[in-house]
Amino acid sequence: MIIAILAVLLVVGIFIANTFMKPEKKDGAWLYQQMKDDKIVKIDIDNDVATVKDVNGNEYRVFVRYEILEQQIEELGLKGVLVPNYNDRNSGNIWSYVFTGLTFLAVVILVLLMMRNLGAGSKQIMDFGRSGANAHASMKVRFNDVAGAEEEKEELKELVEFLKSPQKFTAAGAKIPRGVLLVGPPGTGKTLFAKAVAGEANVPFFSISGSDFVEMYVGVGASRVRDLFDVAKKHKPCIIFIDEIDAVGRHRGAGMGGGHDEREQTLNQLLVQMDGFDTNDDIIVIAATNRADILDPALLRPGRFDRQIYVNYPDVRGREAIFRVHSRNKQLSPEIDFQILARITSGFTGADIANLLNEAAILAARKNRVIIEMEDIYEGINKVTMGPQKKSRLVTEFDKRIVAYHEAGHAIVAKVVPQEHTVHEVSIIPRGNAGGYTAYRPENDNNSITLGKIEASLAATMGGRAAEEIVIKDITSGAIGDIKHSTSVARSMVTEYGMSDLGPVFYGGGREVFLGRDYGTSHDYSEEVAARIDKEVERIIAKAHSKALEVLTANRDKMDIMARVLIECETIYSDEIDMIMQGKPVEDVLNAVNSKRKKTTA
Numbered sequence: 001m002i003i004a005i006l007a008v009l010l011v012v013g014i015f016i017a018n019t020f021m022k023p024e025k026k027d028g029a030w031l032y033q034q035m036k037d038d039k040i041v042k043i044d045i046d047n048d049v050a051t052v053k054d055v056n057g058n059e060y061r062v063f064v065r066y067e068i069l070e071q072q073i074e075e076l077g078l079k080g081v082l083v084p085n086y087n088d089r090n091s092g093n094i095w096s097y098v099f100t101g102l103t104f105l106a107v108v109i110l111v112l113l114m115m116r117n118l119g120a121g122s123k124q125i126m127d128f129g130r131s132g133a134n135a136h137a138s139m140k141v142r143f144n145d146v147a148g149a150e151e152e153k154e155e156l157k158e159l160v161e162f163l164k165s166p167q168k169f170t171a172a173g174a175k176i177p178r179g180v181l182l183v184g185p186p187g188t189g190k191t192l193f194a195k196a197v198a199g200e201a202n203v204p205f206f207s208i209s210g211s212d213f214v215e216m217y218v219g220v221g222a223s224r225v226r227d228l229f230d231v232a233k234k235h236k237p238c239i240i241f242i243d244e245i246d247a248v249g250r251h252r253g254a255g256m257g258g259g260h261d262e263r264e265q266t267l268n269q270l271l272v273q274m275d276g277f278d279t280n281d282d283i284i285v286i287a288a289t290n291r292a293d294i295l296d297p298a299l300l301r302p303g304r305f306d307r308q309i310y311v312n313y314p315d316v317r318g319r320e321a322i323f324r325v326h327s328r329n330k331q332l333s334p335e336i337d338f339q340i341l342a343r344i345t346s347g348f349t350g351a352d353i354a355n356l357l358n359e360a361a362i363l364a365a366r367k368n369r370v371i372i373e374m375e376d377i378y379e380g381i382n383k384v385t386m387g388p389q390k391k392s393r394l395v396t397e398f399d400k401r402i403v404a405y406h407e408a409g410h411a412i413v414a415k416v417v418p419q420e421h422t423v424h425e426v427s428i429i430p431r432g433n434a435g436g437y438t439a440y441r442p443e444n445d446n447n448s449i450t451l452g453k454i455e456a457s458l459a460a461t462m463g464g465r466a467a468e469e470i471v472i473k474d475i476t477s478g479a480i481g482d483i484k485h486s487t488s489v490a491r492s493m494v495t496e497y498g499m500s501d502l503g504p505v506f507y508g509g510g511r512e513v514f515l516g517r518d519y520g521t522s523h524d525y526s527e528e529v530a531a532r533i534d535k536e537v538e539r540i541i542a543k544a545h546s547k548a549l550e551v552l553t554a555n556r557d558k559m560d561i562m563a564r565v566l567i568e569c570e571t572i573y574s575d576e577i578d579m580i581m582q583g584k585p586v587e588d589v590l591n592a593v594n595s596k597r598k599k600t601t602a
């Protein structure tokens with residue numbers, strides 16, 4: 001009954017509003033174009049509804065976020081011409097009071113209606129706002145604003161190509177990628193990258209955060225996904241950006257209560273929407289996460305997020321470039337050297353650097369200066385590393401040295417003992433749980449695994465720990481990944497590949513059995529055989545370990561040089577690795593690295 005009365009009031013309200021305003025509905029992209037063409041003479045904005053008057057005296061109603069509009073007005077240089085009257089209602093005539101009252105009533109009614117038939121009824125009242133997305137008709141961010149990260153940029157440039165001239169690719173029979181997953185630690189610029197792709201391709205950008213989807217009311221998350229994709233389809237080509245996709249995309253069944261929870265429905269809807277694209281829907285969905293490992297595998301299937309781009313911590317060159325970008329609008333004392341700033345901020349992300357410079361500027365201002373001095377920077381670093389909200393960590397010189405030797409150990413053994421894979425990159429930039437990494441690339445396409453090759457790669461794996469033993473004269477827990485890996489390889493050699501004294505007998509495939517509360521493993525062989533297997537595994541690993549020690553002791557000079565270069569430059573590639581192996585002096589190697597990467601930071 002009360003609903004009926006309210007509904008009548010709503011109808012009356014709309015009638016009155018229409019009589020007095022007669023606005024036609026348009027969208028934000030339209031308004032932006034009109035402003036650009038100098039067709040708009042007046043804008044009033046109230047609660048994200050803009051009433052717009054054009055040169056011909058026509059009025060339109062546009063749903064647009066105040067912040068976005070303000071930004072666009074600023075960008076187009078229309079400030080002073082079009083000043084949006086935020087909260088204009090207070091200065092208005094009596095009708096504006098009436099209208100406000102009615103709007104309020106309408107909102108109450110909408111909420112009541114929504115609560116009555118959740119999900120199902122929400123379709124008619126859908127629009128931009130309903131999807132909860134942020135929309136940007138045109139994004140100002142460009143690749144130039146993302147500093148460092150050159151490899152990531154290269155990969156993303158391809159997406160820009162796709163969006164700019166999709167016909168070129170479809171004509172050649174190529175499929176436009178639908179989903180791209182940006183994986184990396186918080187603050188490394190994933191959002192910034194997504195925006196830059198939209199900016200470079202000059203397409204609209206719709207963004208939403210995974211945590212926004214997770215609503216209290218059942219069905220709302222799923223309908224938001226639907227709304228978002230519906231809106232995007234009307235604006236293609238465009239980009240949909242989903243931040244924190246892990247909030248919805250976690251492995252199904254991993255939550256509590258299991259079954260049909262809200263998150264799962266949202267995830268299912270997302271999968272449905274991505275499958276529902278036509279091949280000629282020029283929409284690319286970019287999602288960001290720092291936990292790709294917990295995502296539902298269904299999300300990563302072909303046709304969904306089948307491309308992954310890893311956005312890593314910036315290295316010393318990258319940090320230098322980020323410092324340059326973020327000090328564009330600040331005045332730094334001439335004695336501040338960007339190279340030094342980069343060197344003392346190992347482990348910082350782009351967000352940390354932006355933060356640090358902002359803190360430094362605040363400190364300078366407090367001391368009534370406009371110029372930022374080195375002391376402000378140091379204090380800024382302390383603020384960022386000790387701030388309550390962030391767990392940013394500065395890598396100490398001590399840690400750097402250990403990691404540098406550890407990785408150099410891997411690389412040098414891998415270079416000296418011929419491997420199936422060649423070392424392509426060595427880095428002391430953290431990745432995942434590891435403090436650094438050594439990346440290998442296959443030398444050729446041979447698929448057969450020989451005993452010699454496996455032993456060689458085991459020796460390289462033990463190289464990290466061996467280097468610590470030789471140089472630090474102590475060992476760290478940093479080799480945990482290496483130890484796990486080599487143990488499992490050695491076990492396979494004995495139990496599956498028949499590469500040990502136990503002969504070519506298959507002892508593998510210990511079945512997992514459920515033992516009440518825990519999983520255990522059952523074997524088809526005797527305890528005596530089990531003991532022999534363990535002995536063999538030990539022997540294989542000990543052999544690899546002593547090989548690594550032998551190689552590193554004999555090549556101590558090269559290991560020292562590589563560690564020094566790593567501490568200085570953080571990441572080196574095959575050219576530089578080769579120089580070191582040829583016995584070139586450290587200065588030559590450093591010069592080579594620096595001259596090669598000048599262009600990155602320029």
Ligand SMILES: Nc1ncnc2c1ncn2[C@@H]1O[C@H](COP(=O)(O)OP(=O)(O)OP(=O)(O)O)[C@@H](O)[C@H]1O
Nearest residue numbers: 145146147186187188189190191192322350351354
């Ligand atoms: N490579 C970079 N170049 C310039 N600025 C950067 C870079 N990386 C990060 N930033 C700065 O850090 C801010 C935060 O980055 P962004 O939000 O894109 O990170 P993110 O990886 O999406 O983080 P989160 O996972 O926390 O959302 C950016 O707005 C920018 O100011």
Ligand SMILES: [Zn+2]
Nearest residue numbers: 406464479482
């Ligand atoms: Zn290692």
